[in-house]
Amino acid sequence: MSRIAFIGAGKMAEAILKELLRVGWADAKDAVISDVDDERLEMMASKYGVRAAASNPEAASGAETVLLAVKPQKLEGVLRELSGSIAGNQTVISIAMGKSTEFVEALLPEGTPVVRVMPNNPAMVGAAVSVLSFGRHAGEEARDRARDIFSCLGDVYELDEKLQDEAMAVSGCGPAYFYVLAEAMCDAGVGLGLDRNLALKLVTGTMIGAGMMLRESGQHPAKLKDMVTSPGGSTIAALEALEEGGVRNAFYKAITAAWRRAKEV
Numbered sequence: 717m718s719r720i721a722f723i724g725a726g727k728m729a730e731a732i733l734k735e736l737l738r739v740g741w742a743d744a745k746d747a748v749i750s751d752v753d754d755e756r757l758e759m760m761a762s763k764y765g766v767r768a769a770a771s772n773p774e775a776a777s778g779a780e781t782v783l784l785a786v787k788p789q790k791l792e793g794v795l796r797e798l799s800g801s802i803a804g805n806q807t808v809i810s811i812a813m814g815k816s817t818e819f820v821e822a823l824l825p826e827g828t829p830v831v832r833v834m835p836n837n838p839a840m841v842g843a844a845v846s847v848l849s850f851g852r853h854a855g856e857e858a859r860d861r862a863r864d865i866f867s868c869l870g871d872v873y874e875l876d877e878k879l880q881d882e883a884m885a886v887s888g889c890g891p892a893y894f895y896v897l898a899e900a901m902c903d904a905g906v907g908l909g910l911d912r913n914l915a916l917k918l919v920t921g922t923m924i925g926a927g928m929m930l931r932e933s934g935q936h937p938a939k940l941k942d943m944v945t946s947p948g949g950s951t952i953a954a955l956e957a958l959e960e961g962g963v964r965n966a967f968y969k970a971i972t973a974a975w976r977r978a979k980e981v
């Protein structure tokens with residue numbers, strides 16, 4: 717019996733599988749994958765030594781956890797296909813953006829434990845933030861399975877499903893905000909005469925360091941900002957320019973726009 721079946725073997729499935737194997741949560745023999753793209757399926761099976769199933773129902777059949785990693789628009793078809801192969805003791809986890817546990821439950825046998833998870837892009841390097849919401853029938857065993865899997869990939873937070881779109885706008889889309897910021901800081905550094913590679917290293921290290929300060933000091937960001945802002949100095953001059961550029965307002969608008977779009981999916 718497989719411990720975990722991946723339905724859809726794309727980028728996110730690979731990120732999750734890779735981490736589960738790396739941290740020793742699973743051995744290759746514990747995992748099975750399926751995908752409509754045969755080339756992708758074969759590549760994944762040979763790269764990670766896991767079993768490739770001939771169909772989605774074959775992969776799901778008997779697996780402790782069935783992880784749905786297809787695009788949201790493919791989810792309904794996949795659930796209809798899987799419905800006859802899911803039994804009550806299996807946990808179904810969906811990472812499809814914007815699809816509720818209610819939507820998943822409605823297409824599976826009554827009583828199926830369903831967990832909805834929104835990981836984010838740093839899952840690819842084992843540094844995700846994952847937000848978990850539990851369906852009506854997700855008991856402690858299903859909850860623990862989901863917590864266990866996603867804590868192999870980084871931080872896990874549990875949230876009332878009503879707030880998933882809000883979290884999506886912050887942490888789901890969040891990596892893109894930081895990538896744009898990194899690019900802009902590099903360009904500005906290059907504009908001042910820094911070598912681009914060095915500028916990128918300086919920016920990356922600074923972002924990681926600032927993130928670690930936030931996490932490890934436990935201090936409010938305003939306090940950390942005050943610590944590095946001397947009277948009449950360079951940092952306060954930079955902050956003044958950021959405020960003139962409306963940086964805070966741009967973030968309010970960006971995150972609200974992401975939330976609005978998430979609600980439309």
Ligand SMILES: NC(=O)c1ccc[n+]([C@@H]2O[C@H](COP(=O)([O-])OP(=O)(O)OC[C@H]3O[C@@H](n4cnc5c(N)ncnc54)[C@H](OP(=O)(O)O)[C@@H]3O)[C@@H](O)[C@H]2O)c1
Pocket residue numbers: 723724725726727728729750751752753756772785786787788790793794811812813834835836837
């Ligand atoms: N990428 C992220 O950062 C991220 C973050 C959080 C959540 N997610 C969620 O994760 C899910 C997967 O995203 P992804 O980026 O990994 O997508 P992806 O790379 O496109 O992977 C999806 C895979 O599923 C395959 N597939 C399509 N229809 C299928 C079917 N009926 N049965 C089995 N496999 C099928 C696709 O094949 P084809 O390419 O041939 O269609 C593809 O190989 C999405 O629902 C997304 O919302 C992604």
